[in-house]
Each structure stands twice: as structure tokens, then as C-alpha cells.
Amino acid sequence: MDRLREMEVFVAVVDQGSFTSASNKLGLSTAAVSRAVASLEERVGAQLLARTTRTLRPTDAGAAYVDACRKVLDAISDAEANLAADRLNPVGTLTVSAPVLFGQRFVAPLVNAFALRFPDVGIHATYVDRTTRLLEEGVDVAIRIGHLGDSSIFAVPLGFVRRRTYAAPAYLAAHGEPRHPRELIDHDCVSCTGVSLPLEWVFNDKGTRLPVRFRPRMIVDLVPAAVSAAVDCVGITQLLSYQAAPEVSEGKLHPILTAFEPESTPVSLLHVERRGASGKVRAFLEFVTETLRNNAHLQDMDVIPASATPRNR
Structure with missing residues (x-):
């Protein structure tokens, strides 16, 4: 017993x-109560209770100690009550960071709803496609897509995304569908530098890392540009699964080389590690975590309608 x-x-x-x-x-059992008092007396090195067959009263040391115990327990109760009130009625400015497209599609709507739910919290939302340094940049909460290595943060796991290769059905009908990543050398490819290296894409061949180098038809630094180029049949592109989700759902893009996809990439909700996070941070974590965990695009799969499958392959 503590x-x-x-x-x-x-x-x-x-x-x-x-x-x-x-x-x-x-x-508790009477024996457990007796053991707890005996343990406490041994810990403090003094007899705290005077016992007779008919009466039980605190000793002088016990009377002084029980007052100290009440103060400690009352302070803890007050602190817990204040924390609960702080979470229910948070105040201050909350700084949130997320990748641009992920933030636009999934985080911004939740931030908006949070702002409406908690009017006393000001929001500073930053959407950037780089790793945010929470401590150095004063960020309270950040979404990170990728493996973590920062020991100074708490990470709340949200799900996974895949690095997938996509092509428009019309492109596949005209050029055929590659059956192995090495066949990409014979295809037009669109590289997005925010997702992968411009001249090399990484695949997984039966558990072995398989890097494939090629000469891209186009190199862009924005995901929407890569998506647009692939939809317009400029070439094959490689993106994170959520980035092409609307186009896949609409049948404009189709995932290919799925048997060679690399391992899934974790998505996490990060906040700075410290005892007793502020009410605004706890309230935001509670507000968004389950919604993001239930997001179908973070479940390590794409939703691919039958109409998205190309007829000519």
C-alpha cells in the first residue's frame, strides 16, 4: 500500500x-487497515495510536501527524478538483501544428469545433510540412507522421498511413501496369520531394528493403501538384495513402504495386512531457484523439471502390 x-x-x-x-x-478488511497503520508507524518511527481493549486514540505524535495527513490529503483533493475544473473550462492560447494536407483535411475541422466548444481558448494553428520542434517553437500539440525519436515528448498513437504508388486508370490503360517496382524505369513518374527522394522510391520485397532509382518525368514539391499530375496522366506517383484518398475514392487514381508497399508509417499526437499538462492541452487531447483514431484513413488501408479498378491493366 502506498x-x-x-x-x-x-x-x-x-x-x-x-x-x-x-x-x-x-x-478494506480490518487486517488490511491494521497493516496500513503498522506500516505507517514503522515508516515514521513513532507510535501513532494508543490501543486498549476498549479505546483507541492518537498519541501525541499521532495527533500531530494526523493534522499533517489531513493537510496533505486536502491539498491533493483541491489540486485534483482544480485540474478537473481547468479541463472542463480551459483558458489561454493553444498552439497546434500539423502537416499541411493532413491538417487541412482532418485537423482543421476538429480545431474549429474545439474553438467553438471552448470559447476561452485562443488557437494558433500552424500547418507545415516539416518536423515541428515542440519545445523550441512553443508548440503545445503536434501531429507527426513518421517514427519518433524524441524522448522529451509524450506520444499518443492515432493510427498508420501507407506509402503507396498511384496511377490514373487512363495512364494504366495506355501504358500498362508495372508488376514489379523495377519496371518503373520504363514508365513516366512524378516525384514529390515532400514525400520521397526525387530520384528514388523505396519498396519492400518479401521483407527486404528495395530502393528503386529512376529518371522522373516531373519533380514537384507540393502534394496537390503530384496528385494533379498523376490524375492528368503525366505519370505514376508515390504518396502517403491519405494524400490520394479522395482521388482513389472517386476512381481518378488507383494504387499499384501494392504487394511491394513498405511498412506502414505511424501517426502520433505529440505534446511536451511534463507533469500535470495544462487544462487546454488535456481538453484538446480528449476532444480530438478518438475522432482521429476512428478516421478510416488512419487504419492502414485505403477505401477503394470497385469503380476505381482499371479495366485494362
Whole structure:
């Protein structure tokens, strides 16, 4: 039994006047109550209760100690009540960071709803396609897509996305569908530098990392530009699964080389590690976490309608 619990038991014994009454109040056995008091007496090195066959009262040391225990327990209760109130009615400015497209599609609507739900919290939302340094940049909460290595942060897992290769059905009908990543050398490709290296895409061949180098038909630095080029049949592109989700759903793009996809990439909700996070941070985490975890595009799969499958392959 931890020290605070032992203190709580000791106060109950003094208040109730007996071990039996204290055990009934706390839902513990009489033996457990007796052990807790004995452990506390051994810890403080003093007898806290004077016991006779008929009476039980605190010793002088026990009377002084029970007052100290009440102050500690009352302080903890007050702190917990204040934290609960702070979470229910958060105030201050909350700084949130997320990747641009992910933030636009999935985070911004939640930020807007949070702002309406908690009018006393100001929002500073930053959408950037780079790794945000929470401590250095004063960011309270950040979405990160990728493996984590920063020990100074708390990470709340949200799900996964895949690095997938896409082509328009019309492109596949005209040029055929590659069956192996090495066949990309014979195809037009559109590289997006925000997602992968411009001259090399990485695949997985039966558990082995498979880098494939090629000469791209086009290199862009914005995901929407890569999506647009692929839809317009400029070439094959490689993106994170959520980035092409609307076009896949509409049948404008189709995932290819799916048997060679690399391992999925984790998506996490990060906040700075510190004891007793502020009410605004806790409230935001509670507000968005389950919604993001239930997002179909973070479940390590694409939703591919039958109409999206090309007829000529």
C-alpha cells in the first residue's frame, strides 16, 4: 500500500475511532487497515495510536501527524478538483501544428469545433510540412507522421498511413501496369520531394528493403501538384495513402504495386512531457484523439471502390 493510501487509512481510523469502522468506510478488511497503520508507524518511527481493549486514540505524535495527513490529503483533493475544473473550462492560447494536407483535411475541422466548444481558448494553428520542434517553437500539440525519436515528448498513437504508388486508370490503360517496382524505369513518374527522394522510391520485397532509382518525368514539391499530375496522366506517383484518398475514392487514381508497399508509417499526437499538462492541452487531447483514431484513413488501408479498378491493366 502506498504512503498516501496509508495516510488516508490512518485518518479514517482516527475519525471513526476503530479499525472495524474505518475498514467499513474504506471497503478494506480490518487486517488490511491494521497493516496500513503498522506500516505507517514503522515508516515514521513513532507510535501513532494508543490501543486498549476498549479505546483507541492518537498519541501525541499521532495527533500531530494526523493534522499533517489531513493537510496533505486536502491539498491533493483541491489540486485534483482544480485540474478537473481547468479541463472542463480551459483558458489561454493553444498552439497546434500539423502537416499541411493532413491538417487541412482532418485537423482543421476538429480545431474549429474545439474553438467553438471552448470559447476561452485562443488557437494558433500552424500547418507545415516539416518536423515541428515542440519545445523550441512553443508548440503545445503536434501531429507527426513518421517514427519518433524524441524522448522529451509524450506520444499518443492515432493510427498508420501507407506509402503507396498511384496511377490514373487512363495512364494504366495506355501504358500498362508495372508488376514489379523495377519496371518503373520504363514508365513516366512524378516525384514529390515532400514525400520521397526525387530520384528514388523505396519498396519492400518479401521483407527486404528495395530502393528503386529512376529518371522522373516531373519533380514537384507540393502534394496537390503530384496528385494533379498523376490524375492528368503525366505519370505514376508515390504518396502517403491519405494524400490520394479522395482521388482513389472517386476512381481518378488507383494504387499499384501494392504487394511491394513498405511498412506502414505511424501517426502520433505529440505534446511536451511534463507533469500535470495544462487544462487546454488535456481538453484538446480528449476532444480530438478518438475522432482521429476512428478516421478510416488512419487504419492502414485505403477505401477503394470497385469503380476505381482499371479495366485494362
